[in-house]
Amino acid sequence: MNKVYLTTPIRDEDIRDLRIGDIVYLTGELITGRDDVHQRAIKQGKALPVDLAGKAIFHAGPIMQEDVSQSSGYRVISVGPTTSMRMDRYQKEFLEKTGVKLIVGKGGMGPKTTEGCVQQCAIHTVFPGGCAVLAAERVEEVERVEWLDLGMPEAMWVMRVKDFGPLIVSIDTQGNNLFERNKKGFAEKQEPIIEQINKSVDFLH
Amino acid sequence: MDSRFLTASDAKARLTDIVASFTDYSSKHLPDDVVERLREMSEAEHSEFARIIYDAMFENMDMANRLDRPVCQDTGLVQYFVRVGTAFPYMDVIEGALQEAVLQATQSAPLRQNAVEVFDEKNTGTNIGYRVPWIEWEIVPGRDDIEIYMYMAGGGCSLPGMAKVLMPLEGYEGIVRFVFDRVTTLGINACPPLLVGVGIAGSAEVAAKLSKKALLRTIGSENPNPRGAMLEKQIRDGLDAVGIGPGGLTGAESVMAVHIEHAARHPATLAVGISTGCWAHRRSRIRIHSNLEYEVLSHRGVAL
Ligand code: SF4
Numbered sequence A: 001m002n003k004v005y006l007t008t009p010i011r012d013e014d015i016r017d018l019r020i021g022d023i024v025y026l027t028g029e030l031i032t033g034r035d036d037v038h039q040r041a042i043k044q045g046k047a048l049p050v051d052l053a054g055k056a057i058f059h060a061g062p063i064m065q066e067d068v069s070q071s072s073g074y075r076v077i078s079v080g081p082t083t084s085m086r087m088d089r090y091q092k093e094f095l096e097k098t099g100v101k102l103i104v105g106k107g108g109m110g111p112k113t114t115e116g117c118v119q120q121c122a123i124h125t126v127f128p129g130g131c132a133v134l135a136a137e138r139v140e141e142v143e144r145v146e147w148l149d150l151g152m153p154e155a156m157w158v159m160r161v162k163d164f165g166p167l168i169v170s171i172d173t174q175g176n177n178l179f180e181r182n183k184k185g186f187a188e189k190q191e192p193i194i195e196q197i198n199k200s201v202d203f204l205h
Numbered sequence B: 001m002d003s004r005f006l007t008a009s010d011a012k013a014r015l016t017d018i019v020a021s022f023t024d025y026s027s028k029h030l031p032d033d034v035v036e037r038l039r040e041m042s043e044a045e046h047s048e049f050a051r052i053i054y055d056a057m058f059e060n061m062d063m064a065n066r067l068d069r070p071v072c073q074d075t076g077l078v079q080y081f082v083r084v085g086t087a088f089p090y091m092d093v094i095e096g097a098l099q100e101a102v103l104q105a106t107q108s109a110p111l112r113q114n115a116v117e118v119f120d121e122k123n124t125g126t127n128i129g130y131r132v133p134w135i136e137w138e139i140v141p142g143r144d145d146i147e148i149y150m151y152m153a154g155g156g157c158s159l160p161g162m163a164k165v166l167m168p169l170e171g172y173e174g175i176v177r178f179v180f181d182r183v184t185t186l187g188i189n190a191c192p193p194l195l196v197g198v199g200i201a202g203s204a205e206v207a208a209k210l211s212k213k214a215l216l217r218t219i220g221s222e223n224p225n226p227r228g229a230m231l232e233k234q235i236r237d238g239l240d241a242v243g244i245g246p247g248g249l250t251g252a253e254s255v256m257a258v259h260i261e262h263a264a265r266h267p268a269t270l271a272v273g274i275s276t277g278c279w280a281h282r283r284s285r286i287r288i289h290s291n292l293e294y295e296v297l298s299h300r301g302v303a304l
Helices: A035-043 A084-098 A111-120 A132-136 A178-198 B008-028 B032-043 B048-067 B091-108 B168-184 B204-216 B226-242
Strands: A003-007 A023-032 A056-058 A063-066 A074-078 A102-105 A123-126 A139-146 A156-171 B077-085 B134-140 B146-153 B162-166 B194-201 B255-262 B270-277 B283-288 B294-296
Touching: A023 A102, A035 A084, A074 A132, A074 A139, A074 A156, A084 A102, A084 A111, A102 A156, A111 A123, A111 A156, A132 B048, A156 A178, A156 B048, A178 B168, A178 B226, B008 B091, B008 B146, B008 B283, B008 B294, B032 B048, B032 B255, B077 B091, B146 B204, B162 B168, B162 B204, B168 B194, B168 B226, B168 B270, B194 B204, B194 B226, B204 B255, B204 B270, B204 B283, B226 B255
Parallel strands: A003 A023, A023 A056, A056 A102, A102 A123, B077 B134, B194 B255
Antiparallel strands: A023 A156, A063 A074, A123 A156, A139 A156, B077 B146, B146 B283, B162 B270, B194 B270, B283 B294
16 A cells, blocks of 8 residues: 655656555545546536636535635635445546546446546546545635536635545556456355345245 | 513524524534534544545634524525424414514524525525425423424435335345435435434335434433444444545445434334435524523524
């Protein structure tokens, strides 16, 4: 398990040799984008209001609080990852369109995203799910917000972060996929277990 | 405070304040049984990934407490399960008070704005929407108090939810397989270790509802039927043997508990429902007496 510190803009050579299970800490720009951002950008083909090339996107819908002392007018209260699988449908095209290098989320993503990571030299990583205050404390500043008409959880929040992590690499640039591997293991393991349980649940008369 | 002196509007204001503070508090502090169980589970894990996740979880809980912030950014759709005594004097104002309470807690905590109107596809920005907060009522004869369970139904942990009607000859074997399949696939994205709620009944909506009620039960409690209790334990041990671990990154155990709730079924149907709660299981319970004094039952020693 390697431990790596990355700074945006991220170059291909910064992440090419990372492998699933490696741990990353990110410094620089991290921008939230979840269901609606992906569908606006890809299905509706709208131009993105933030240049994402070399940056990191965060599958997350934060709790932000209005704060006039901040230049963006907001400060972050709580911001943990959301289920990445929901973005699987458009993630590959999103990577192609934007040049995003690092995805942060939780749980796995499927074969299509994996293909996108290989083709675009990008990685998917997971932040410990539900640990939203921990994550918020690594945010230095909320720089601005775009597409706020989508509502607080779905908007694009541009945040400057420092040593944001631990981010566990779950899809690497070689196409290795940590959660697909785990899932396969679970599926194999559960068969004999289910069989065993089912020997003793024949309650029907 | 003597209830005889309260007008309906004073009672509503008082109820609103209590439930708002209770909801706010519950977003920031997990209930005692969940914290205890997580501590126990954390001690059983020694692999590097599992340690990273459990350490992050406990650090996060400490920070949420210290900084007075919601444990998880997804404060869910707020749901209330109300057991109301037939002699409770302020029946008329409960529903309004619960709605007001959500509005207040959304501002004070703050909670994330999660209510999206169906068809209009607009986030209301208040956590109030058509039939939201969702309220379930149970009437308790002969009592003059109310007991409220508050649950924050997060998106991630609601995703594995499902109900279906099996044919009886698929048997309990079909139920076991259904539960395993949901937990070991979609469940791994729902912030494990999960609390698994299973409902068994004669039709889909009853099974679904019971599966959610199963999540309200205190961890460590058992199904009252010995076979039910046995099945809870077998599924739990079986899931643990799969080794999902915290965050789905593999480990020594998988789930906080498996709870089964049941209702008699039809001879021709065997319906099963599943609901899952994530490690950040924001389920709390309060009793409010007829004089509007209260006790928080899910968190020891809490004055709101
Ligand atoms: S599953 Fe639970 S802990 Fe995970 S992000 Fe959703 S609400 Fe938070």
